[in-house]
Amino acid sequence: MSTESRPRRPVAHRFRRRFVATVLVLAVVAALAAVVGTQQGPRLRSVSYDAGDLVTRPAQRVILTANQAVQQVPASAVRVRPAAPFSVTSSGNTVAVEFAGPLAYDREYTLTVRGVRAPGQAATSELRTTIRTGSTDVLAVVPGTDGGPDSIVRRGLGAAGSRTVYRAQGITEYAVLARSLVVLRDDRDGGSAIDIVPLAGGVQDDAVPVERLSMPSSRGSAKALHAADDGSSFGFVYADTSSGRSEDVGLYVVDLTGTHQPEPVAADGTPTAGATPISVAQWAYVPRTASALVRTGADDLVLVDMSGWNDAVRLGSATYLHGFVGSGTTAVVETGNGIVQLDLTDGERTDLPAPAASTDSAYLGRIAPIAEDVYLRVVGSVREDGTLAARILRVDGARASRLAVTVPDDASITAVCPSPNGQFVAVATQSSDGALVSVVDATSGALEASLAGTAIDWCSALPTGDEVG
Known part of the structure; x- marks a missing residue:
């Protein structure tokens, strides 16, 4: 019995058939998808x-x-x-x-x-x-007890307790960078020292050494520490006391993208090695920029590019800097004729709303801007014993009302600092029981959190220097 063998189709032919079938299936799927897409619209x-x-x-x-x-x-x-x-x-x-x-x-x-x-x-x-959206927390300095080190602590608004971020002797100020803290301390010799503290998980990174900044002179005193929001630089007011008297008092900047060496900001607004620094009565970085607004010792207003790339801009004069509004393009400044909102982009000045209830107190303190035409202000009356009974007013356009925050009779308000989004405000007080920070709702005054300590990080946006009387 013989068997006939059937001719086998070439492999290439079988492949072509499968390829054509696959293409047809994909075409059908694509057509169906197109039909579905035209019927359903984007997803x-x-x-x-x-x-x-x-x-x-x-x-x-x-x-x-x-x-x-x-x-x-x-x-x-x-x-x-x-x-x-x-x-x-x-x-x-x-x-x-x-x-x-x-x-x-x-x-x-x-x-x-x-x-x-x-x-x-x-x-x-x-x-x-x-x-x-994200949550927030508050940083504050807690003074040491019995000669122990001071601490910078972090407290979340949504949770109890706090974490120690950094601990050292003589902490006076600090500024928050992207991944580190700049900490200003009083050293043992009566001068100032600055530490750049690396952070990991919101606290000091013990695996990376703390950088001790070289100060502008062998001995000197620093204050009014501020840092740019993008972490590219920080600055401070410094007085060289190595000769036994204060010399070259003014603004210095540290470029963190460069040598980390402090340079004086010259009178023309340019960081220049060896220059006589510009005199400073108050100053702060303009929020979300690398520029600083400086009120000089002569009450001139100067907008300084701390990177040195752009020329300084003269913006007239002012007798006091209160703070910045929202996005940072507007500053609230006091002049001899009243308090105005200064547009930092074109120098235009508009009157700040001041309803009668916000100006009829014996004591008129610092203004804490929340938004355009909205701000908080510490006001007060003098008691019979000569102490100040302070309260906080909220001004919203033509309306002024008391913010429902209770301040103990023996306490003084040392700072009122809005959160970056204006939702909350940190009220720092000092009493015989110590320093306390209360975080309250900026509209209702309802208490959100409190912690013992001073030097709240939200206050870093406020110009520092001489204080309003």
Whole structure:
């Protein structure tokens, strides 16, 4: 019995058949997907944002990415709940919602984009997401007891207890950088020392040594320490006392992208080695910039680029610097004719609202700006024994009302410092029982947290130097 063998198809032929079949399947799937896409419209693929930046900086974005390109989205198609001012841009398959100012701490926001359409398609869809903003904490200096070291502690508003960030003798001031602290101390010889302390997980990183900064002279005194928000530099007011008297008193800057050596800021606003530093009555970095606003000893206002790249800008004169409004482009300054809001971009001055209830007290203290035309101010009356009965007023445009914060009779208010987003305010007091910081709601005065200590990090945005009388 014989068997006939069937001719076998070439391998290349079988491959072509499988390839054609695969292509047909993919084509069908693509066609079905296209039909579904035209019927359903774009779908949300991903959402990106920085929870921490959303509560500390203006002009922060939440970016929604769709699964396909979308037509231009108008602001009227976007809803944010709880409400917050925003603008909208769209390009390709992304929709960016940019918030005008910082959002509230630890809160859920729902973003809804309606009527989203892909180019050339009739179907519309809705992109919807919920985000949660970051929480916050407060840093303060706790003086040591019985000659022990002082501590910088961190306390979260949503949790009890605190953590020690750094401990050293004679801590007087500090400034927060991106991944480190700059700590100003009184040394054993009666001068000043500065430590740059590396951080890990919010506390000192023991695996990295602390950097001891070389001071401008063998002996001297430093104060009014501030750091740029981006961590690129910090500055302080320094007096050379190596000769036995104070010399070359003025502003010095340390460029952390360079040699880490303090350089005097010259009278023309340029960091220059060996120069006589510009005299300083008050100064601070303008929030979110590398520039500083300086009130000189002659009451001149100078906007200084601490990097040295741009020329200084003269902005007239002022008798006191109160602080900065929100985004930092506006400063609240006192002049011989009243208190004004100074636009740092063009020098324009507008009167600060001052309803009668905010100016009729015997004592008028420092203003803590919250937003444009909104601020807190410490005011007070003099008791029969000569002590000051202080209270905090909130001014919102033409309306002034007392913030419901209780200050003990034997306590004095040493600082009122709004949080970066203006939601809370830290009220620092000093009494016979010691120093205390109360974090309260900036609108209602309701207590959120408290801790023993001084030198709150929120106060670093306020100009330091001579204080209002």
